[in-house]
Amino acid sequence: MDDVYQFPPVVPRGPTFLKSARFIRNPIPVLDKHIRKYGPTYTFYMGGMRKSIVTADQDFIQHVLQKNHRAFEKSPLQTDTLSQYIGHGLLTSKSDFWLRQRRLIQPGFHKQRLQDLTKLMVDETSAYFDQLDERIENMGPEFNMHTEMNILAFRIIARTLFSTSMGEEKLKRLRWLIEHVQAFIIREVRQPFLHWWFDLSGKIRKHIRLAHETFDIIGEMVDMRQEAQETHSDLLDMLLSARYEDTGEGMERQQLIEEALILFTAGHETSANALSWAVYLLATHPDKLRKLLEEIDRVVGQKKIETADLPKLDYTRQVIEETMRLYPPAWVTDRISLEDDTFGSWHIPKGTLYILYLYGLHRSPAYWEDPDTFQPERFDANHRDTFPKLAYKPFGGGPRLCIGNHFAMMEMQVILAELFRRFTIELTEEPEMAPMITLRPRNGIQVKLQHRKG
Ligand code: HEM
Structure with missing residues (x-):
C-alpha cells in the first residue's frame, strides 16, 4: 500500500x-x-x-x-x-468552532486596541522591579531570571485581563494551579507509556480537579465584573463585549472562562522564555548591551516608559526579534x-x-x-532583505498565527527596557536548553543583579 x-x-x-x-x-x-x-x-x-x-x-x-x-x-x-x-479555548480548539471563536476575539488583539494596555503593563513591571530592588537590599543579589520573568509575565496577563480586581492571594493560587497542571501535562505528553499509571493512581483526576479550581477562580472574576457593571478597558471587558457576527450574542459564561484561561496558559511562559534568553544573550554580548542601553537612556531616560516610547525603542525590538530567532519559545x-x-x-x-x-x-x-551568532541588526529596517521573510516564524503562521503577537512584543519591550534601565546583570552560570512544550533554560538563568548607577 x-x-x-x-x-x-x-x-x-x-x-x-x-x-x-x-x-x-x-x-x-x-x-x-x-x-x-x-x-x-x-x-x-x-x-x-x-x-x-x-x-x-x-x-x-x-x-x-x-x-x-x-x-x-x-x-x-x-x-x-x-x-x-x-478546556476549549482558541489554542486547543479546531475546525468551525475555532474559526468562530477566532473571528470573535481577533479584533480585541488589534495593535491599536492594545495601546490601552501599555499603561497596565508599565505599572505592573515598575511595581515588580521596585520589590526586586527591595529584595536585592534584603536578600542579596542572586536571582534566577527565568523564575522572575515567569512571575512578572503571569502578573501582566492577570493585570491586563482583570485590571486590579484580582487580589494577591487569588493571583498566587491561580499561578500555582496553572503551573502545576501544566507541569503534569508535560509529564503526560513526554511519558505516554505511563498513562495507565497516571490514571490508576488518580493523578489524572487530581489534576483535572485542580484545573477546575482555575475555572472557578476565573469564573468569580467574571461574575464580579458583571455584577459591578463597571468598565475597565482590559481584556476581560473585551471578551465580555465581543459579539458573534451571526447571532449578535456574546460568549457563554463557561466559554469565556476557558478563553481567559487559554490567554494565561499561552501568554505567559512563551514571553518569559524569550525574555530570559534575551537576558542571557545581552549579558554575554557587551557590545550589543551597550547599544541597547544607549537607546534606553536616550528614549526613556529617568522617567517611566510611555506608550509613545515603544516605536522609538527600535534596537530593543531588534534584540527581542533576534532572541526569538535563536531561541524560539515555540x-x-x-x-x-x-x-x-x-x-x-x-x-x-x-x-x-x-x-x-x-x-x-x-x-x-x-x-x-x-x-548561530547573535546579531540583532539583522532586524534593522535596512537589513531585513538579507534573509527570506518565510524563514522567520516565532509566532507561527497562516490562520493560526499567534493572536497575542503584538501584545507579546509590547510586553517584552516594556519589560526589557525597564529591566536594563534599572539593573546591571552578571551571568553566574551557563544555561542549557530544555525543549519542553516551550524552549526553556533547564536550570533557569542564574544572575547577580545590581542597581544601575548613573
Ligand atoms: C513571545 C511570546 C509568544 C510566542 C513566541 C508565541 C508563539 C505562538 C505560536 C507559534 C502559536 C501558533 C501555534 C501553532 O500554530 O501551532 C501561538 C498561538 C497562540 N498564542 Fe502565542 N505566543 C506568544 C505570546 C502570546 C501571548 C502573550 C498570548 C496572549 C495574550 C498568546 C496567545 C496565543 C493564542 C490564544 C494562540 C492560539 C491562536 C489560534 O490558534 O487561533 N501568545 N503562539
Missing part, C-alpha cells in the same frame, strides 16, 4: 527507537544531526513508533501552515490532551494531514504527523548568514 506514496528520506527506525531516551531529554541535537545527514525534510519514527515528517524547510512549512492549511489540523496532542485540562509545532498531501516529488498519506521544526528553520545556513 505504502508504495503509492513517496516519502522524504527516511531515518532508520531501529537506532531511533534505541536512542529515544536521549531524544526525550533534548530532541534538538538529534533533529539537527538528521538535517545535516538527510536535508531539511525527512521521515522520522517518533520514539521509534510513529511515522512522521520533520521539516525545517521554509516552503514546506509555508505549505502546511498557510498555502494548504485546510488540509491540516492541529494534532490531538495540542487539542485533545491539553483541552482535557484547560521551538516546534505540529499538524496532522486530513487528506493525502503532495509537496514537490513527495506524496504523503492522510493521517501523517508533520513536525514543523521552527528552531531548525531559524538556524538554517540556507537562509541565515552566521546562523
Whole structure:
C-alpha cells in the first residue's frame, strides 16, 4: 500500500527507537544531526513508533501552515490532551468552532486596541522591579531570571485581563494551579507509556480537579465584573463585549472562562522564555548591551516608559526579534494531514504527523548568514532583505498565527527596557536548553543583579 506514496528520506527506525531516551531529554541535537545527514525534510519514527515528517524547510512549512492549511489540523496532542485540562479555548480548539471563536476575539488583539494596555503593563513591571530592588537590599543579589520573568509575565496577563480586581492571594493560587497542571501535562505528553499509571493512581483526576479550581477562580472574576457593571478597558471587558457576527450574542459564561484561561496558559511562559534568553544573550554580548542601553537612556531616560516610547525603542525590538530567532519559545509545532498531501516529488498519506521544526528553520545556513551568532541588526529596517521573510516564524503562521503577537512584543519591550534601565546583570552560570512544550533554560538563568548607577 505504502508504495503509492513517496516519502522524504527516511531515518532508520531501529537506532531511533534505541536512542529515544536521549531524544526525550533534548530532541534538538538529534533533529539537527538528521538535517545535516538527510536535508531539511525527512521521515522520522517518533520514539521509534510513529511515522512522521520533520521539516525545517521554509516552503514546506509555508505549505502546511498557510498555502494548504485546510488540509491540516492541529494534532490531538495540542487539542485533545491539553483541552482535557484547560478546556476549549482558541489554542486547543479546531475546525468551525475555532474559526468562530477566532473571528470573535481577533479584533480585541488589534495593535491599536492594545495601546490601552501599555499603561497596565508599565505599572505592573515598575511595581515588580521596585520589590526586586527591595529584595536585592534584603536578600542579596542572586536571582534566577527565568523564575522572575515567569512571575512578572503571569502578573501582566492577570493585570491586563482583570485590571486590579484580582487580589494577591487569588493571583498566587491561580499561578500555582496553572503551573502545576501544566507541569503534569508535560509529564503526560513526554511519558505516554505511563498513562495507565497516571490514571490508576488518580493523578489524572487530581489534576483535572485542580484545573477546575482555575475555572472557578476565573469564573468569580467574571461574575464580579458583571455584577459591578463597571468598565475597565482590559481584556476581560473585551471578551465580555465581543459579539458573534451571526447571532449578535456574546460568549457563554463557561466559554469565556476557558478563553481567559487559554490567554494565561499561552501568554505567559512563551514571553518569559524569550525574555530570559534575551537576558542571557545581552549579558554575554557587551557590545550589543551597550547599544541597547544607549537607546534606553536616550528614549526613556529617568522617567517611566510611555506608550509613545515603544516605536522609538527600535534596537530593543531588534534584540527581542533576534532572541526569538535563536531561541524560539515555540521551538516546534505540529499538524496532522486530513487528506493525502503532495509537496514537490513527495506524496504523503492522510493521517501523517508533520513536525514543523521552527528552531531548525531559524538556524538554517540556507537562509541565515552566521546562523548561530547573535546579531540583532539583522532586524534593522535596512537589513531585513538579507534573509527570506518565510524563514522567520516565532509566532507561527497562516490562520493560526499567534493572536497575542503584538501584545507579546509590547510586553517584552516594556519589560526589557525597564529591566536594563534599572539593573546591571552578571551571568553566574551557563544555561542549557530544555525543549519542553516551550524552549526553556533547564536550570533557569542564574544572575547577580545590581542597581544601575548613573
Ligand atoms: C513571545 C511570546 C509568544 C510566542 C513566541 C508565541 C508563539 C505562538 C505560536 C507559534 C502559536 C501558533 C501555534 C501553532 O500554530 O501551532 C501561538 C498561538 C497562540 N498564542 Fe502565542 N505566543 C506568544 C505570546 C502570546 C501571548 C502573550 C498570548 C496572549 C495574550 C498568546 C496567545 C496565543 C493564542 C490564544 C494562540 C492560539 C491562536 C489560534 O490558534 O487561533 N501568545 N503562539
